[in-house]
Amino acid sequence: MASVFEALAKLGPATFVVKAIVAAVAGDVLLIGFILLRRAYRKRYFARRDARVFEFREKWGAIISGEIPYRAWRKNAFKRRIVEEIALNELDTANSKESARLLRFLRSSGLIEKRIFEARRHRGWRRRNALVALGRTRAPEGIHALAGALRDDDNENRLAALRGLGRMASPEAAMEILAWLAEHGIQVPALPLQSALINCCRERPQVLIPYLQHGTGEVREVLARVMSEVASPGLGENLMNLAEDDLPELRAAAARAMPTTNTYQAMETLTQLAKDQVWYVRLRAVVALGKIKNPEATPLLIEALGDASRLVRARAGEAVVAQPGDLLAIFERVVELGDRYGLHAYLAALENAAMRPKLEAELKNCIRLSAEEKIRLEQALESGKLPATQAMTAAMAGADR
Numbered sequence: 001m002a003s004v005f006e007a008l009a010k011l012g013p014a015t016f017v018v019k020a021i022v023a024a025v026a027g028d029v030l031l032i033g034f035i036l037l038r039r040a041y042r043k044r045y046f047a048r049r050d051a052r053v054f055e056f057r058e059k060w061g062a063i064i065s066g067e068i069p070y071r072a073w074r075k076n077a078f079k080r081r082i083v084e085e086i087a088l089n090e091l092d093t094a095n096s097k098e099s100a101r102l103l104r105f106l107r108s109s110g111l112i113e114k115r116i117f118e119a120r121r122h123r124g125w126r127r128r129n130a131l132v133a134l135g136r137t138r139a140p141e142g143i144h145a146l147a148g149a150l151r152d153d154d155n156e157n158r159l160a161a162l163r164g165l166g167r168m169a170s171p172e173a174a175m176e177i178l179a180w181l182a183e184h185g186i187q188v189p190a191l192p193l194q195s196a197l198i199n200c201c202r203e204r205p206q207v208l209i210p211y212l213q214h215g216t217g218e219v220r221e222v223l224a225r226v227m228s229e230v231a232s233p234g235l236g237e238n239l240m241n242l243a244e245d246d247l248p249e250l251r252a253a254a255a256r257a258m259p260t261t262n263t264y265q266a267m268e269t270l271t272q273l274a275k276d277q278v279w280y281v282r283l284r285a286v287v288a289l290g291k292i293k294n295p296e297a298t299p300l301l302i303e304a305l306g307d308a309s310r311l312v313r314a315r316a317g318e319a320v321v322a323q324p325g326d327l328l329a330i331f332e333r334v335v336e337l338g339d340r341y342g343l344h345a346y347l348a349a350l351e352n353a354a355m356r357p358k359l360e361a362e363l364k365n366c367i368r369l370s371a372e373e374k375i376r377l378e379q380a381l382e383s384g385k386l387p388a389t390q391a392m393t394a395a396m397a398g399a400d401r
Helices: 004-009 014-058 060-065 077-093 096-108 111-121 124-137 140-149 155-168 171-184 190-201 205-214 217-230 233-243 248-260 263-273 279-292 295-304 310-322 327-337 340-352 356-365 371-383 388-400
Strands: none
Touching: 014 060, 014 077, 060 077, 060 096, 077 096, 077 111, 077 124, 096 111, 111 124, 111 140, 124 140, 124 155, 140 155, 140 171, 155 171, 155 190, 171 190, 171 205, 171 217, 190 205, 190 217, 205 217, 205 233, 217 233, 217 248, 233 248, 233 263, 248 263, 248 279, 263 279, 263 295, 279 295, 279 310, 295 310, 295 327, 310 340, 327 340, 327 356, 327 371, 340 356, 356 371
16 A cells, blocks of 8 residues: 555645645644633633632732731732732722721732842843833832833833832932932933923922033923922022023923912013914013003013914913903903904903903993993904004004014
8 A cells, every 4th residue: 555655746736835834834723722711811811810810809908908918928929919910009099098008018018129139130021011010000119120220221120110219209219310310311211201300309399409400402401391380489590591591492481380480580481482483482481570460561472462473372362351450451452462463362362261241341331431432342352353553553564674
C-alpha cells in the first residue's frame, strides 16, 4: 500500500498546493483551539475573581479593622490584588474620615510599602502599575518614589508619576515637580503638567515664584498659566512684575490673576494691559475687568468694544452687560462710541443675559431724554445700526485707517 508521501509525489507541482492547504487548515485549527482555550481560562479567572470579590465585600469591615488577619489574604497575590483594588476604589469616593481609615489600613497592611518598592525596583509596565496605584493612595510617603519615576526613560511612566504627584495635592509634591522641571525641562505634554501643578500649588502658590523668576522659555509660560489659576491676594507684587514681562503669555497670565489682588492695584495694571499690543493679553485683561465689577472699569470696557479683535469685543460686551450701574446710561455710551461691531457685541451679550426687556422698559419710561434721543436709541437697539451721523463719522474714521 502506497504511503501518503508517495501519493503526494505523484501529484507533481500540485503537491505544493496541497501542502499549503493542509498547513493553512492546521494553522486555523490551532488558532481556534488557542482562542477557545483562552476564553475558557478567562471565564474561569473572572468567575474566581467575582467569587473572591463577593467574599471580601461581605467581610470588608473585618478586613479593614484587622479582625481578619492580614496574612490570611496578603501572601496570595490574587487575593492581595483584589483587596488593594477594593480599597483604592473606596478611597476614590470616600470622605475625609473614611479616607483616613482606608489609608491607615493600606499602611498597616504593608500595601503602600510594597507599591513603593515596586515603583523603585520594577521597570516597564510593572513600574507603571505600581505608580498608578501609589498615586491613587495619595499617601505622602509615596512622593519620593513618584518623583524618582519622573526621570524614567519611558514617557508613559513619567506621565503616570506626574499624575500620581498631582493627586497628592501637596506643596511637597509641587516642589518635586518643579525641581524636575528645572533639571530636565518639559518632557511631557503641557496639559497634564499644568493640571498636576495646579492641584499641588493651591495651598502654597508662593513655591512657583523662584522658578518663574529663573525659568526660561516654555517652562515660564506653563508656570505662568499655573500661577494665574492658583494666585492668592498675597502675590500682588509678583503679579505686577509679571504684568511688565516681555513674554505676552506671562502678561496674559498676570491679567487673569489680577482679580484676586488689591482692587486699586488691579485696576491700574489692567488699564495698561487692556491696551496691550497682543490681542490675547487684552482679552485676559477685559475678562479680569469684568470679574472685578468696579464701576470705574465700565469706561475701559466700553472702549474695548471697539477693539480690532472679535473675541475681545465679545468678552467686553459680556463684561459691560454684567457691570453694575444704570443700564440705559451704559447703552447711551455704547452708542456714542460709534463702533458698529462694538454695538453688535453689546447687543448680543444683552440678548444672552436676557436683559433686553429691562433696557427697553428703562428706555420707554425715561423722562430725562428728549423724544429725538429716544427714537435714536430705540433704532439702535432694534436694528443694531448706529444713528446716521455717527455711522458716517465711523465710516470716515475707518477710511482714514
